[in-house]
Amino acid sequence: MKLPLFLFLLVLISCKTYTISPDSFKRQYLGSESNKMRQVEINNPLLIGKTKYLLNNVKVLEVTDKNGNIVAMKNEPSVEMRVTHKNGQKYHYYFQMVLLDRDTLKGGRSVFLNLTRSIPFDSIVKIEIQNNKKGLNYYENAPDALLAETDPKASKILVNSYDAIANIGEVLKNASFSLDSVDVSVSKLRNIDYATCLFKKSNTLISIIYIKEKDALQMIKTREYNQVSGKGWCINDFYLENNKVFLEERWILFDGKLINKNPERYEALKFNKSLNADFLKKFTSEIYDRIEHTP
Structure with missing residues (x-):
């Protein structure tokens, strides 16, 4: 697919x-x-x-x-x-x-x-x-008080990510492939790689953004859409140095508001509990490796 x-x-x-x-x-x-x-x-x-x-x-x-x-x-x-x-x-x-x-x-x-x-x-x-009732609205209450803002290295990467998203340029290459029971579609741009991944067994759709600076991977962002409510996302940020994660953070954005970070709230909103941070770190790394080696 x-x-x-x-x-x-x-x-x-x-x-x-x-x-x-x-x-x-x-x-x-x-x-x-x-x-x-x-x-x-x-x-x-x-x-x-x-x-x-x-x-x-x-x-x-x-x-x-x-x-x-x-x-x-x-x-x-x-x-x-x-x-x-x-x-x-x-x-x-x-x-x-x-x-x-x-x-x-x-x-x-x-x-x-x-x-x-x-x-x-x-x-x-x-x-x-x-x-599609995705909960996209003109809100004035963007989430703040993130752990990354208190870490000098992560804070710098966070600022760089703004510039990368704002100046991504045109799509350089598109590709599609399957990884076990997951259908993956990829767009390679100047400063980022963007992937959508459909887990066919659970019908879960996530998006992944790989943010780079001078071809060095600095940040991986994942977003899982809540198909039950149609209003929420579970977002994971992984900050990297020398291709290793040194800081990670997860939060839930529901109806435009940062509502909670704890696992109980995550499961109450019926996100896919299999997509935990440990799994996502391995999965996004494997996807990135496939992207880098796709001609």
Whole structure:
């Protein structure tokens, strides 16, 4: 199974999928002054800090459900758009970041990484809309008071990670492979490697970011999405020196808030308890080794 190579796109399960014809989309989009993009800030669960991005001015989109009924869908950060090209290729976007520029559809494939794509609008034969309810909102309470901030070496790496994410550049290479019962998709960028991993037996999806400086691996961040609540993530940070972890930290981000770090809360929210820190250190190391040796 090949997974999309960008942040926060989850397997399309359990959420309702709606459709909208290209003509209807274009009519609604142009009628909303959407080309007047506005800048917003959103808390970034991958890092401690905020991400700025431009979004369109569509407030509500009229879409059609599987029974042919017209449904009004509010435009919010978790709404995703999948378009099908006339050649059968499918492309994913975050709807808020979509821009229709003359006859070209442009948009972001991730809220947190600078991954974009442009395609001719007249090549689109199908548009699907889905709200994955990922808990992405404009919060003012980003988590703080992290252990890494009190460690000089880790604090420096944390600051460097901000720059790495902000200046990742374009995708240099994409790859997919399987590791036992795990399907892995990878994007290699200038300062980071990004992987999505689907554990097929438990249907658990995690993302991994490998942050480097001058080709030296400095930090590994993992994020496990809580499919039960649809609002939470379990995040692990591993800080490295000479390829060895010298500091590790785990926290739970739920509904935009840092709620707890203890194991009891982790299990109460029904995260995958098999994905503990010891397992993730070994697993992410094996994945990174595969990435480095993938031609």
